[in-house]
Amino acid sequence: MDALFIASTMARRGLLTPGDPVRVARQFGALGRWGFGLAGELRQAAARSPRRIAVIDDERQVTYAELLDRSARLAAALPVRAGDRVGLLCRNSARMLGAMIGVATRGADVVLINTGLSGHQLDQVVQGQGLAALIHDDEFADRIAGVPHRIGGTQVDELIEATPAGLTVPPERPGRTIVLTSGTTGVPKGARRPTPGGFSPLCSVIDRIPLRAGERIMIAAPLFHTWGYAGMQIALALRATIVLRRRFDPAGLVADLGEHRVTALVAVPVMLQNLMDVSTAYRGLRVAAVSGSALPGGLATRFMDRYGDVLYNLYGSTEASWVSIATPADLREAPTTAGRPPHGTRIRIVDGQIHVSNGMLFEGYTGQDTAGRTEVCTGDLGHLDDEGRLYVDGRADDMIVSGGENIFPAEVEDLLAALPQVREVAVVGVPDDDWGQRLAAHLVLRPGERLDAEAVREHVRRHLARFCVPRDVLFLDELPRNATGKVLKRDLPRNS
Incomplete structure (x- = not known):
């Protein structure tokens, strides 16, 4: 049944469209050798669509072939070993995406760091995560101490230019990603993200959120955030063109949507709220997918009245990945719902709290052993209606x-x-x-x-x-x- 679901979903979303046999063979060969992590997803996209624009940001645009070349050369130049942890303190950019994939290609673990952390919190993250190196935008240079290797954005470009050949062999140990919890109540904790074992996690999301192969996706949510990171993973799997901006500007975002003919937007709810204050709207979106916090009352209806019935709301957490997805039809009928669980996800309400199981539960916080975990509690209170839709009543605390x-x-x-x-x-x-x-x-x-x-x-x-x-x-x-x-x-x- 799962195989049938995967095949039908991939067909509906354009992932099984016939192509050049040699490129298709290289595409699936890359996944076979490198797996479904960041390094493997980039390689399958570059094998199938090397000349497609992969990323457009404030400074440049790069094709999939160029992004692969840059990330592979950075991997060869990094002064770290497989198993080391490398922090990333960057705003959304092609450089950040290439660095993230370069670290994974080396077999090191990427630690995604919130750019809004205070200097004190940043010091605690550096020490608590045992970072061997930190790659950062130049603007953050004066906030960093106590890291053996500090590599600024300019140095990243210099390392790439000075390295003649990149890594072409998968590491003995695949690099993992560690996402920091939001830190709204104290020092952020590092949550180890699992590497997908196949197509099922991707299909669970795109079955409910109709993103297609070759989509043009604006990822406005920060890439260091669970939802921005997930959007990036999905975009690579779909061989999408990703549009990134270092800073969120509502009027600028609307202009970018039109200029780059964007068909999908990945954002957090407060961004939609700010878009509603812009006098002009862009009607070319097929999908506006949000996550990260609850939709304020009435926002779903107001947004769809203006942008069309394109809004999808994913409820999840760093620990649970996704729990439920609300479609435009769900939000029209019940604007405050968090939607229904996608394929392969099960929800239980235990003593009023939401418990979830799926194939992408986090592997535990760094420093903790949680092997065999099959269910997590989100920490939210909730209930289900007669239609099976989930409602989040608030944090238990x-x-x-x-x-x-x-x-x-x-x-x-x-x-x-x-x-x-x-x-x-x-x-x-x-x-x-x-x-x-x-x-x-x-x-x-x-x-x-x-x-x-x-x-x-x-x-x-x-x-x-x-x-x-x-x-x-x-x-x-x-x-x-x-x-x-x-x-x-x-x-x-x-x-x-």
Whole structure:
């Protein structure tokens, strides 16, 4: 049954289109020799479509053949051994993608580092992950210490130019990827990503999100983030043309979509929210796939009304990869749903918490042995409706108890986010001498809009139970967020 699912999905997405027999043989030979990791996926794409543009970024565009040549020569030049860990502190670019693949080609492990980390957090990551080397954009040079080998962006190009031949033989040990958790509550932990063992993981996603071979994909989500990294893996497997920009700019992104005839967008929800503030829209998208945080109330409907029914929302985590995918039809019918589990994924609700099993669960945090893991708890509370759609009710550790009543801040956030004056909102619990905890709502209004605290309370009072009414209502210019757009609730002001 799994073989039939894989074959039918690959056929529907254009991956079984006939081609030059020699190139097709080289393509599958590359996967056979190098596997389905980054090094193997690039090689199969270069074997089948060597002259296709692989990456367009702020500085250059490179074909698949050129990307393979650059990454192979960098692999030969790197001062590390198989099994070493190499940090990557870079913004989205062809150089970052080539470095990531070069490290994997060498058989070393890539540690993807959030560019928004403080200097103190970065030092802790360097020490905690035992980095043998760190490849970084030149702009971050003054934030790095304690690494045996530091290689800036300019040095990467120089190493490639000075190395006449690249590695052509697979390493004894395949390089792995370590993704850092978001670090919203402290020092990020390193989660070891598994290497796909075949086509099944790819097909599980593209069965629900209809990305096709040769797609032109803008990856706006950071490549160091689980979703940006996954988008890059999918794009390589599809021999797509990837458009990258070092920094997210809403108006610039809309312009890029049109200029490069982009057909698919990989983003995080806050980016869609910012796109809605741009006066022009691009109607050439087939797919806008988001992940990384919950869709704010009403955003799915507003986005599709403007860009068409192209929105797909993947709910997952660094540890679980994916849990469920909501299609445009799901989001039209139930805008707050996280969708249904894709092929090969199973969801259980245990004591109100979401548990998931699939073939791409993480292999544990660095320094921990979790061999044989078959299921993980996402740490989120959730429930299923009669149609089998999943709803995420909020983080288990976000639930507050006020006067003996359990309150989920996400329910209040969704209600307030639907107000036409509200651009974004975050609701948290704060200590209270009488009730144990009380709700505090933090709102960012749309330009030119006005709203007072009592109107906010009255809106909640009309729609939810009295204990859901926020005692504190604060109006902010913006919510504190990390580099992936996730709200840092610990940094919200705590008094009214």
